[in-house]
Amino acid sequence: MVRFVHTADWQIGMKLAKIGDAGKRVREERFSAARRVIDAASAHGAEFILVAGDLFEDNAVDRTQVRMVADILGKAPCPVFIIPGNHDPLVPGAVWEDRSWEAARNVVVFSENTPYELPGATLYPCPLRGKQSDADPTSWIRAEGGDRIHIGLAHGSVEGAPIGEWDHPIPRDAASRSGLDYLALGHWHSFGLFGTKDAPRTAYSGTHEPTSFGERDSGNALIVDIEAPGCAPVLTPVRTGGISWISIEEQIDSRDALESVRERIGKLQNPERTLLRIRLSGLMRPDDRDALDEIALAAASFLWSEVDESGLLPSPEDDSWIGNLPAGLLREVGKRLNQAQEAPEIRT
Structure with a gap:
């Protein structure tokens, strides 16, 4: 042997x-x-x-x-x-x-x-x-x-x-x-x-x-x-390893989904020896921003963390994004697109 x-x-x-x-x-x-x-x-x-x-x-x-x-x-x-x-x-x-x-x-x-x-x-x-x-x-x-x-x-x-x-x-x-x-x-x-x-x-x-x-x-x-x-x-x-690399990827469709991510972060052990990457995608309402902030706050306690929210889009009823557009033609186009999205469907 x-x-x-x-x-x-x-x-x-x-x-x-x-x-x-x-x-x-x-x-x-x-x-x-x-x-x-x-x-x-x-x-x-x-x-x-x-x-x-x-x-x-x-x-x-x-x-x-x-x-x-x-x-x-x-x-x-x-x-x-x-x-x-x-x-x-x-x-x-x-x-x-x-x-x-x-x-x-x-x-x-x-x-x-x-x-x-x-x-x-x-x-x-x-x-x-x-x-x-x-x-x-x-x-x-x-x-x-x-x-x-x-x-x-x-x-x-x-x-x-x-x-x-x-x-x-x-x-x-x-x-x-x-x-x-x-x-x-x-x-x-x-x-x-x-x-x-x-x-x-x-x-x-x-x-x-x-x-x-x-x-x-x-x-x-x-x-x-x-x-x-x-x-x-x-x-x-x-x-033999001492540091963990953990990735959380979640599709967001509600506030509950954001809170679920926050709970998962809270259950992770040894944050001082953990690198944490969070990738979120889907739709988010403007009044759910505080839930996203709580995720970022929880992640900040880890050895290293990154919260990538680039995949999150405003929900259809959220028009706050229009105000972030440059004044002028681009903002006007945004308004018209939003109005077209909200217009009732016309059946013939």
């Missing part, structure tokens, strides 16, 4: 400019989450840790942050195996050239497509050498030897996964095609399983700390157990 931790896409050095001052807190949390990955490996008795690419946001990351990551990984209770991803590929001047990696003696950064032997298992690393490619990074793998557990480590886009950055394509059947017991992937920031229903052998761990709204089951690391060669891997998610 082999037990290990699968993690990926730490994206250390993210700018996070869109969330303003909260960005500093979110960037710091990525280091705290990294330490929780190491703690999980220790608590679960993992034999090694796999990092499936994009440890860093790019190769221009401040080298102080590179050294902080190397120090964290260097304190792991087991070996750590890393492949460069498409954000931090193996290119001249890459983060991997920093001397801090030499001090982390338990850390191996792979630079070649060469099998790596472990006790009872063989690892097949697929380091990336560029940000984009149409080539399958796993195509070289030919796992052999029925007495060993075969594990692939790659970074790319599995066929059918809803990934925005589509590059380094990987077939859905890459694991079975290559003879792997498990294919540990990075690139998609959500958790995802691929393969047969009985034995999904390909997985995205998702990022260790959420990076944006809309991710599914991110903020975890995976504890992977493989009993013996050919056995289905058993995956156990372990929570």
